[in-house]
Amino acid sequence: MRSLYVHIPFCNRICTYCDFNKVLIKNQPVDAYLMALKQEIDSFPVTDLKTIYVGGGTPTSLSMKQLEFLLQTIKNKFGQVSEYTFEANPDELTTEKISLLKDYDVNRISLGVQTFNNDLLKVLGRTHNFDDIYRSIEHMNKIGLDNYSIDLMYNLPGEKLMDIEDSLKNIEILKPKHISWYSLIIEPHTVFYNKINRGQMSIGSSIKEGEIYGRVINGLNDIGYPQYEISNFSQKEFQSQHNKTYWLNENYLAAGAGSHGYIGDMRYYNIKPVTHYIKSMNDHKNVVKEKIKLNKTDMMEEEMFLRLRLNQGVSIERFEDKFNMPIYDVYGKALDKHINLGHLQQNDHYISLTDEGRMIGNDIFVDFLIDD
Ligand code: SF4
Structure with missing residues (x-):
């Protein structure tokens, strides 16, 4: 087994485009969730992994105490891994949290930047701004957790080619090790989707998607980030080992509400709603909702x-x-x-x-x- 994905489904605010399995953290049973997650992780028959990725939701929405509980849970179960990533929002990544993550051997941060344009960040409903991005990266560099990836999106409503050029300039200044740059897809059940349906917003940028994508690929290549996957780019030797587990079609474990894993020829899907996940773990010691056995054709x-x-x-x-x-x-x-x-x-x-x-x-x- 190469990898483990851990899902933390809590966020301080819900972004307008988001269709991930997440809930507003306020009034949620976070401690009970972490306890159920610990039971799920403890039940895995594996202790030796190559990569761990903690995503969400937003793992950095947890308090220091909750974050330490999660880190300790993972540390107690698994030996040292070569790549240990936490997703983080720029405004939540305090020096205390960075130091704590580093103390527990986290060696990679995936920073949810999305865009460097403050107006577009507001449209996306993000809680951070341009200054938060620079501040969090400065803190990471100072503390020595400097292997970070930047998550960006293009094809945003009202986006101009200038915004892409601006992101490229900021990347050149900040020099992250890795970049994920996805096209925004408007999914049903999001604020964006509803606004488009009501005619209050138009889809995407006015520039052709292919033109932006081409500029992203060439612009990044010119400043030292060759593409290695449809939406991923990195400096030499900093490709995401964890995500390559998925793309190389290798097995991985997953823990947490709504997460899904792949073992042997079986894909499994965990219960999605947070409270149901906790109850199922407490009552039945099992949080898997569905198992799908793949046949040769599927594989x-x-x-x-x-x-x-x-x-x-x-x-x-x-x-x-x-x-x-x-x-x-x-x-x-x-x-x-x-x-x-x-x-x-x-x-x-x-x-x-x-x-x-x-x-x-x-x-x-x-x-x-x-x-x-
Ligand atoms: S922070 Fe991430 S998971 Fe949370 S609402 Fe925004 S996009 Fe979704």
């Missing part, structure tokens, strides 16, 4: 979708070893089509998206669905 499809996200692509040898069939016997038609169209390329060992293919990834992925 071949996932191997393609996930690994094609990486610039490295799908390993031809691994596919054959894993499924006992040459990749061309299964996907010959789709591979030939997209290689001829210039969407895919092949070398001796890998098949990967071309720059052009990366722009239309989802359109290509549907051709790797197998008719049952």
Whole structure:
């Protein structure tokens, strides 16, 4: 087992675009949740991992005492890992919290920046501003927890190309080790979605999405952040080992409300609502809501979708070893089509998206669905 994901579903404010499993922290049974989470973590039959990622929600919305309880729970169970990441919001990342995380061997922070433009941050409903971003990074550098990733979004309502250039300039100044830069997707049941439906807001930026994405890729490459996944970029040797567990289609554990893990050929999904999660752990010592056993077809499809996200692509040898069939016997038609169209390329060992293919990834992925 390579990895563990831990979900903390609490936030100090709900962002307008968010459809993650989260609740406002005020009046929530946070201590009871952490106790149930401890029971789930303690029940895992594994103590040796390569990566741990604590996400949310916002893990930094926890108090110092709650944060220490969580860190101690993880420390008691698992040995040293090579990459241990906490998600954090810039305005919640105090010097005390950074020092505490560092004391418990957290060695990577994923900072939810989203944009450097204060007006856009307000539209997104974020609690932080430009100054908070710089302040939190200054604190991390001073305390020596300086391996941090910046999370950004593009395709924001009212966004201009100038905002992308501004983010690139700030990245050049701050020099984070890693950048995740996703296109905003308007999901149902979000404030954004409702506003669009009521005609109070228009979708996305006025600039073509492909144009912004192209600028993000080239702009980051020019300042030392080559792309290694559809939405991820890093300095050399700082690719996210944890997220690569997902994209390499490897097994991982997950703990917490609404989290999902992948063990052997089974994907499991935990109960989502916080109170139900706690009750189920207390009453039944079990928080799994659903288990889905993957058949060979599911697994071949996932191997393609996930690994094609990486610039490295799908390993031809691994596919054959894993499924006992040459990749061309299964996907010959789709591979030939997209290689001829210039969407895919092949070398001796890998098949990967071309720059052009990366722009239309989802359109290509549907051709790797197998008719049952
Ligand atoms: S802080 Fe993150 S998880 Fe919480 S509401 Fe905002 S986007 Fe969602």
